[in-house]
Amino acid sequence: MQTPEVRAGLLSRRRFFQWTSSLAATVGLAPAMSSARALAEPTLPEGEDYYDKLGVTKIINAAGTYTMFTAACMPPSVLAAVQKAALHPVRLHDLQQKSGEYIAKKLQCEGAIVTSGASGAISLATAACMQHANNISPLAMPQAIDGMKNQVIVQKAHRYGYDHAMFLCGARVTEVVTMDDYKRACDAGNAIMTNFFNAAEEEDGLPGTAQIGREEWLRVAHDHGIPCHIDAAADMPPISNLWKYTGMGFDLVAFSGGKGMRGPQNAGLLLGKKELIDLANQNNNPGDGVGRGMKVAKEQVVGMVAAVDWVLSHTEESMQGDYQKRVDVIVKQVKDIPSVKTETVVPKIANHVPHLLIRFDPAATGTTTKEIVAALRAQTPSIELNPNTGRKPNQGIPSDANTLVVGVWMLQPGEDEIVGKHIRAALTKKA
Ligand SMILES: *Cc1c(COP(=O)(O)O)cnc(C)c1O
Numbered sequence: 001m002q003t004p005e006v007r008a009g010l011l012s013r014r015r016f017f018q019w020t021s022s023l024a025a026t027v028g029l030a031p032a033m034s035s036a037r038a039l040a041e042p043t044l045p046e047g048e049d050y051y052d053k054l055g056v057t058k059i060i061n062a063a064g065t066y067t068m069f070t071a072a073c074m075p076p077s078v079l080a081a082v083q084k085a086a087l088h089p090v091r092l093h094d095l096q097q098k099s100g101e102y103i104a105k106k107l108q109c110e111g112a113i114v115t116s117g118a119s120g121a122i123s124l125a126t127a128a129c130m131q132h133a134n135n136i137s138p139l140a141m142p143q144a145i146d147g148m149k150n151q152v153i154v155q156k157a158h159r160y161g162y163d164h165a166m167f168l169c170g171a172r173v174t175e176v177v178t179m180d181d182y183k184r185a186c187d188a189g190n191a192i193m194t195n196f197f198n199a200a201e202e203e204d205g206l207p208g209t210a211q212i213g214r215e216e217w218l219r220v221a222h223d224h225g226i227p228c229h230i231d232a233a234a235d236m237p238p239i240s241n242l243w244k245y246t247g248m249g250f251d252l253v254a255f256s257g258g259k260g261m262r263g264p265q266n267a268g269l270l271l272g273k274k275e276l277i278d279l280a281n282q283n284n285n286p287g288d289g290v291g292r293g294m295k296v297a298k299e300q301v302v303g304m305v306a307a308v309d310w311v312l313s314h315t316e317e318s319m320q321g322d323y324q325k326r327v328d329v330i331v332k333q334v335k336d337i338p339s340v341k342t343e344t345v346v347p348k349i350a351n352h353v354p355h356l357l358i359r360f361d362p363a364a365t366g367t368t369t370k371e372i373v374a375a376l377r378a379q380t381p382s383i384e385l386n387p388n389t390g391r392k393p394n395q396g397i398p399s400d401a402n403t404l405v406v407g408v409w410m411l412q413p414g415e416d417e418i419v420g421k422h423i424r425a426a427l428t429k430k431a
Pocket of ligand 1: 118234
């Protein structure tokens, strides 16, 4: 006769099978789970739509990989990997180690970590370099590094909002403009690393553009034994950038996982030299160092690995060609509207994908950029255009007051038609 505990155990076991088989069915794994399925009771209801339940408006993302618009949606293969990973606990260190080794091999570098994002990668990179320079424990940061080396050398034109990802380790920035400044900063003997903002030269030729290029930057720092980090967060595609910068000699490279790579939005990559990656790992969760609050759950670790596989399953041409097709679909809808001129622009470094610029004359269309943006937002689902819409040239996008900018790469299948239709309606005042 069974005790209540055993019966309870059986029940939960059966519930487990019921749950796994229904989940398996939703991710297309049913055949492999057939023995479990035989034991299964009727399937659980489908997941609820919590956006609807909460009253959160769903959007069509014709903007791009903006965090405020929750950036990318994961492709089906990544989503399926995330769901499958959610079925089983594992030993976190085991997963961190093996995922790092797998990614390093695929991306042709010595070491890799799945981080909480590019920003988290910058923090772990800084913590690693702080340890490397001062031979301290992760627990010394940021409160116990007074009097130690703590400077990150950065070109003035490369200062940005992500500096805080370094500050939180206790690091401070030494700003340089000229090569002489740079050499002096390296000679000072208090630098732990350098930070290079890869996409900064998007503004090439504008006042304040950085004076020192990547090769020279690396050479001078390395002559002084200072490790170099490069922030390439938004700089895939091209796919080859995933190994280009480590190949050039950057000791550490950060990528965002939830932008062009289309992994989970709270994931990213830190790639680089084995010694520094090992130090970065000492600061990673679940340790008590600065990375503790940058936890990456098993689902996101696996999702990021699957995203790397997804990216590598493409060629440069297939990826860019798909984005260009979406541009073409929208162009077709608007090209015969009076005064409208379309143009495809591919920014040089960050967001290096076709963006559609729709230029128009408000006197001819009888409508302003502001009215069109509002009309698109009023749709269901609500449509968000690229934030450079109606602005002056920025980030490699030559926009102006009477230009709509459509970022097509985060559109879901079929949304190009919808966006084109509504832009046409707005430009012809039929919205
Ligand atoms: C987006 C971005 C980041 C932050 O990336 P997350 O993955 O959201 O943390 C850092 N640096 C640059 C240059 C970026 O574009």
